[in-house]
Amino acid sequence: MANRIAPRISGSVRLCKALLLAAALIGAAAEAQEAPRRVVSINLCTDQLAMMLAAPGQLHSVSFVALDRRASSMADAAQDYVINHGRAEEIYLMQPDLVLAGRYTARASVEALENLGIPVATFDIVTSMAGVRRAVLEMGEALGRQAAARDMVADFDSRLAALQAEVTRRPRAALYHANGFTSGRASLAHEILTAAGFENIAITAGYETGGKLPLEILALAAPEAIITGQPYPGTSRAERIMDHPVIEALRRGAQGAAVTDADWVCGTPHVLRAIEGLAPLRRALEATR
Amino acid sequence: MSRLMPLLTLGVAALFLASLLIGPAPVGVLDSLSALILDDGTPMTLVMREIRLPRALLAVIVGASLGMAGAAMQGYLRNPLAEPGLIGVSASAALGAVIALQTGLAAAFTLALPLTALGTALLGVLLLLALAGPRGASLTLILAGIAISALAGALLSLVLNLSPNPFATSEIVFWMMGSLADRSMTHVWLALPLSVLGWLMLATLGRGLDALTLGEDAAQALGIRLTRLRLTLVIATASVVGAATAVAGAIGFVGLVVPHILRPLVGARPSRLLFASALGGAVLVLAADIAVRLILPDRDLKLGVVMALIGAPLFLHLIYKTRKEFA
Numbered sequence: 001m002a003n004r005i006a007p008r009i010s011g012s013v014r015l016c017k018a019l020l021l022a023a024a025l026i027g028a029a030a031e032a033q034e035a036p037r038r039v040v041s042i043n044l045c046t047d048q049l050a051m052m053l054a055a056p057g058q059l060h061s062v063s064f065v066a067l068d069r070r071a072s073s074m075a076d077a078a079q080d081y082v083i084n085h086g087r088a089e090e091i092y093l094m095q096p097d098l099v100l101a102g103r104y105t106a107r108a109s110v111e112a113l114e115n116l117g118i119p120v121a122t123f124d125i126v127t128s129m130a131g132v133r134r135a136v137l138e139m140g141e142a143l144g145r146q147a148a149a150r151d152m153v154a155d156f157d158s159r160l161a162a163l164q165a166e167v168t169r170r171p172r173a174a175l176y177h178a179n180g181f182t183s184g185r186a187s188l189a190h191e192i193l194t195a196a197g198f199e200n201i202a203i204t205a206g207y208e209t210g211g212k213l214p215l216e217i218l219a220l221a222a223p224e225a226i227i228t229g230q231p232y233p234g235t236s237r238a239e240r241i242m243d244h245p246v247i248e249a250l251r252r253g254a255q256g257a258a259v260t261d262a263d264w265v266c267g268t269p270h271v272l273r274a275i276e277g278l279a280p281l282r283r284a285l286e287a288t289r
Numbered sequence: 290m291s292r293l294m295p296l297l298t299l300g301v302a303a304l305f306l307a308s309l310l311i312g313p314a315p316v317g318v319l320d321s322l323s324a325l326i327l328d329d330g331t332p333m334t335l336v337m338r339e340i341r342l343p344r345a346l347l348a349v350i351v352g353a354s355l356g357m358a359g360a361a362m363q364g365y366l367r368n369p370l371a372e373p374g375l376i377g378v379s380a381s382a383a384l385g386a387v388i389a390l391q392t393g394l395a396a397a398f399t400l401a402l403p404l405t406a407l408g409t410a411l412l413g414v415l416l417l418l419a420l421a422g423p424r425g426a427s428l429t430l431i432l433a434g435i436a437i438s439a440l441a442g443a444l445l446s447l448v449l450n451l452s453p454n455p456f457a458t459s460e461i462v463f464w465m466m467g468s469l470a471d472r473s474m475t476h477v478w479l480a481l482p483l484s485v486l487g488w489l490m491l492a493t494l495g496r497g498l499d500a501l502t503l504g505e506d507a508a509q510a511l512g513i514r515l516t517r518l519r520l521t522l523v524i525a526t527a528s529v530v531g532a533a534t535a536v537a538g539a540i541g542f543v544g545l546v547v548p549h550i551l552r553p554l555v556g557a558r559p560s561r562l563l564f565a566s567a568l569g570g571a572v573l574v575l576a577a578d579i580a581v582r583l584i585l586p587d588r589d590l591k592l593g594v595v596m597a598l599i600g601a602p603l604f605l606h607l608i609y610k611t612r613k614e615f616a
Binding site: 154164178179180211212214215217219221222232233234235236237238239241243244246263 | 300312313314315332333335336339340341390391393396397412452453454455456457460463473474534587588589
């Protein structure tokens with residue numbers, strides 16, 4: 001409106017002023033429209049990114065998995081939010097103006113929400129350190145918190161650089177999870193291990209993409225450190241394999257062992273804590289040879 | 290006929306050796322055998338002693354147990370369809386094993402796992418004999434077996450679904466199909482005591498089972514105490530099937546296929562069939578376990594799948610042959 005009447009008033013200076021004012025008004029309106037005010041997250045990893053970046057009161061609800069200490073780095077923080085179970089009906093009744101979902105979270109629920117006219121922002125699975133930066137910036141964009149996201153990325157970059165500083169020798173480590181699975185390239189666990197200054201034996205043993213690493217191959221590779229998953233309560237054959245006599249012998253023979261925890265699960269700046277957690281082990285191994 | 294036992298023994302020895310030499314780690318024959326015998330401090334010794342040796346030993350123990358149990362049950366019920374897997378004893382044993390593992394009983398004391406499996410297997414056998422009666426007509430036997438298997442299978446799934454462990458549910462397949470992948474010497478020591486006890490008890494049944502081929506009255510006239518025979522059979526079957534299932538899951542059809550193939554070769558005498566089936570069962574399970582490693586090396590193909598592919602057609606054939614009895 002303003003810019004249509006402005007030329008008639010007079011002079012180019014006034015015109016410019018009016019245009020600037022108009023632009024500012026439109027811009028502010030756009031920003032207000034952009035930033036959602038009631039956000040619901042239904043995926044563990046978007047839960048955590050949103051909790052880190054959202055303005056006070058902006059994030060309404062996170063998924064129930066965010067409360068699970070085994071998987072979530074922010075279980076305490078999650079207690080301050082309404083908990084959802086990712087079901088379309090439940091989410092719709094919360095009347096969100098934005099839903100945050102992972103690429104592979106309950107497709108049926110996400111489609112149902114989209115059909116009901118609720119905007120859904122979908123986040124890819126993060127498999128690298130560059131992916132962590134990307135995810136933070138994307139979340140900043142989705143929540144209208146670009147500045148906070150940029151600050152977080154800058155902080156992440158400097159802390160990561162500090163952690164990677166000095167490595168004289170890369171000790172060979174094995175990642176060994178339930179069912180005998182290991183992680184290869186293009187996985188967050190591999191990136192954490194590499195960033196912490198280890199060499200992943202899955203790559204040297206020919207398991208580039210990860211997958212099931214036979215116990216025999218693991219035994220012959222004789223890793224210097226063995227990093228296993230954290231067992232759940234109750235028993236399962238899948239996890240008992242981490243107590244196999246071969247693994248126990250490797251733990252004794254290897255100079256170090258570590259356990260993965262919630263910080264290994266999601267591509268958020270908390271991966272830095274996982275990298276930091278491995279540092280004492282690497283320093284001890286570096287000193288041995 | 291007299292050459293059958295040495296031949297079977299040779300088969301067990303050859304397949305045992307092959308089982309020791311086959312694995313994902315590419316190591317030469319002489320290297321792996323010397324690593325097995327001499328502890329040279331290399332990781333290869335670990336591989337041979339803690340991965341391949343227990344796997345081969347368990348194949349022999351499980352195979353012998355299931356083959357012998359099948360032969361004994363068939364001799365007692367005088368019915369070629371009586372097999373631990375088909376009549377629900379294996380599923381009952383698996384239920385006990387799962388209960389022992391999920392309640393933490395198995396961690397509480399050493400032999401709790403096989404003993405609980407024995408306990409539920411015993412319940413399964415007793416229920417079956419109560420339903421099918423001492424003569425074990427095919428129809429009742431199979432129906433009772435289906436009912437017991439279904440009940441035990443459902444309870445097993447329930448226990449695993451209730452487990453707080455997210456991996457437990459996917460292991461229903463292991464318990465229903467069986468596998469020897471990634472077992473250790475611990476499992477050998479768990480299964481061995483009860484298996485040996487069961488084998489010894491089954492071995493004493495030979496004379497009684499031979500006499501029983503003449504009918505119950507004739508057997509009694511020959512001085513066979515049927516109640517005692519029955520009791521020994523029930524406890525021995527539950528021991529061997531319980532011990533085998535507790536460490537390897539429910540592997541079906543071994544006790545059906547092996548006695549069926551060997552019966553004509555031993556002149557249909559139950560006492561001789563008992564020992565031949567023990568060796569034959571070991572041969573079959575060793576061969577099947579080598580097959581799963583060769584067919585899909587990275588996938589842990591379940592032993593039960595291979596056994597069902599071999600056994601189910603034979604089962605159909607046997608039903609076809611005994612269909613007059615059903616009519």
